[in-house]
Amino acid sequence: MHQSFFVTSGEQVELARDEITSIAKSYDKKAVIKSDSRLVTVRSKIPYTKIAPRATFVKISGTLIGTVTGITQIRVPVAKPSSFACRVVNLSTKTVSSLHLEKEIGTILKQKWNSKVSLSNPHVTVYLIVTNLRKYMGYSKRQVEPKRPEKLLKYPHELDSNLARCMVNLSGLKQGQTLCDPFCGTGTILLEAESMGINAIGIDFDPEMCGITKRNLALNGFKSCVINAGYHDIKKMMGKIDAIVTDLPYGISSKSSMEPQRLVKDFVSAIPKKKKLVMVYKKGFDVAIKAKKYEIYRHKSLTRVIVSR
Numbered sequence: 001m002h003q004s005f006f007v008t009s010g011e012q013v014e015l016a017r018d019e020i021t022s023i024a025k026s027y028d029k030k031a032v033i034k035s036d037s038r039l040v041t042v043r044s045k046i047p048y049t050k051i052a053p054r055a056t057f058v059k060i061s062g063t064l065i066g067t068v069t070g071i072t073q074i075r076v077p078v079a080k081p082s083s084f085a086c087r088v089v090n091l092s093t094k095t096v097s098s099l100h101l102e103k104e105i106g107t108i109l110k111q112k113w114n115s116k117v118s119l120s121n122p123h124v125t126v127y128l129i130v131t132n133l134r135k136y137m138g139y140s141k142r143q144v145e146p147k148r149p150e151k152l153l154k155y156p157h158e159l160d161s162n163l164a165r166c167m168v169n170l171s172g173l174k175q176g177q178t179l180c181d182p183f184c185g186t187g188t189i190l191l192e193a194e195s196m197g198i199n200a201i202g203i204d205f206d207p208e209m210c211g212i213t214k215r216n217l218a219l220n221g222f223k224s225c226v227i228n229a230g231y232h233d234i235k236k237m238m239g240k241i242d243a244i245v246t247d248l249p250y251g252i253s254s255k256s257s258m259e260p261q262r263l264v265k266d267f268v269s270a271i272p273k274k275k276k277l278v279m280v281y282k283k284g285f286d287v288a289i290k291a292k293k294y295e296i297y298r299h300k301s302l303t304r305v306i307v308s309r
């Protein structure tokens with residue numbers, strides 16, 4: 001069993017925790033997830049290195065050693081690294097003398113390992129994470145940042161790539177499974193899905209959007225399929241898709257085949273209740289659907305709602 005920790009950015013605490021939960025459970029249904037402030041801990045069959053590169057809102061991650069009451073109890077189960085650093089992450093409401101604590105932990109580990117300290121590019125980083133409830137110890141090894149997909153141009157109606165990634169993760173899909181985005185626009189959701197090894201099919205009724213998506217996919221060497229059709233065509237492929245992840249038109253800069261609020265209702269009624277669905281629409285276009293909802297404030301005239309069923 002692996003014990004992992006994830007410190008999230010604090011932008012969207014609930015969404016960040018649920019994203020980590022979905023990723024962990026996609027690999028191990030019995031994963032146990034707990035949270036304490038912005039810290040999420042996971043006990044599962046998979047290591048943090050499988051979850052962290054996918055999770056959008058994770059700032060720091062690593063192997064959880066456990067909770068401690070004092071730093072003299074520090075035990076880091078790692079063979080002498082070539083270099084190391086110590087970091088204190090204060091998630092509590094109290095003031096913590098981080099620099100002092102980092103030096104103290106550093107001295108203990110220096111005696112144990114006799115490795116050099118590297119603050120800029122350590123081989124191992126040891127963390128003391130302080131919340132209002134507990135102190136946690138963990139460590140991580142040097143990691144390569146995941147390569148994120150690129151786009152040829154930016155468009156005003158495109159979905160923020162972090163939100164797109166998070167939505168793909170909320171679908172609970174893992175490598176080799178297939179999602180469909182029936183309102184694919186410039187292809188943001190397809191790009192994020194394929195960058196994580198998830199197969200994707202895009203549909204858009206606007207041939208210009210289909211062309212843009214194809215070019216964006218080609219730029220990244222991706223091979224997701226793009227179909228120029230209305231979203232009702234999704235019914236023809238329902239058997240071969242594991243989830244639907246989509247961003248519905250909301251009336252700004254993107255075309256819509258019907259009044260956007262009506263379209264949301266019509267779309268939801270066309271999707272079988274048992275099919276995993278993650279969608280985002282404009283607040284105010286709400287539909288009666290039993291699902292978890294997250295509000296994302298954009299600016300004073302636009303709040304978006306992510307719905308995950």
Ligand SMILES: C[S@@+](CC[C@H](N)C(=O)[O-])C[C@H]1O[C@@H](n2cnc3c(N)ncnc32)[C@H](O)[C@@H]1O
Nearest residue numbers: 158159183185186188205206230231247256257
């Ligand atoms: C909000 S945009 C999607 C943006 C996309 N997520 C991105 O990042 O570029 C909605 C898309 O739905 C498409 N659309 C509108 N009505 C449609 C319909 N009836 N069937 C399929 N696509 C439709 C529009 O052409 C538009 O590209």
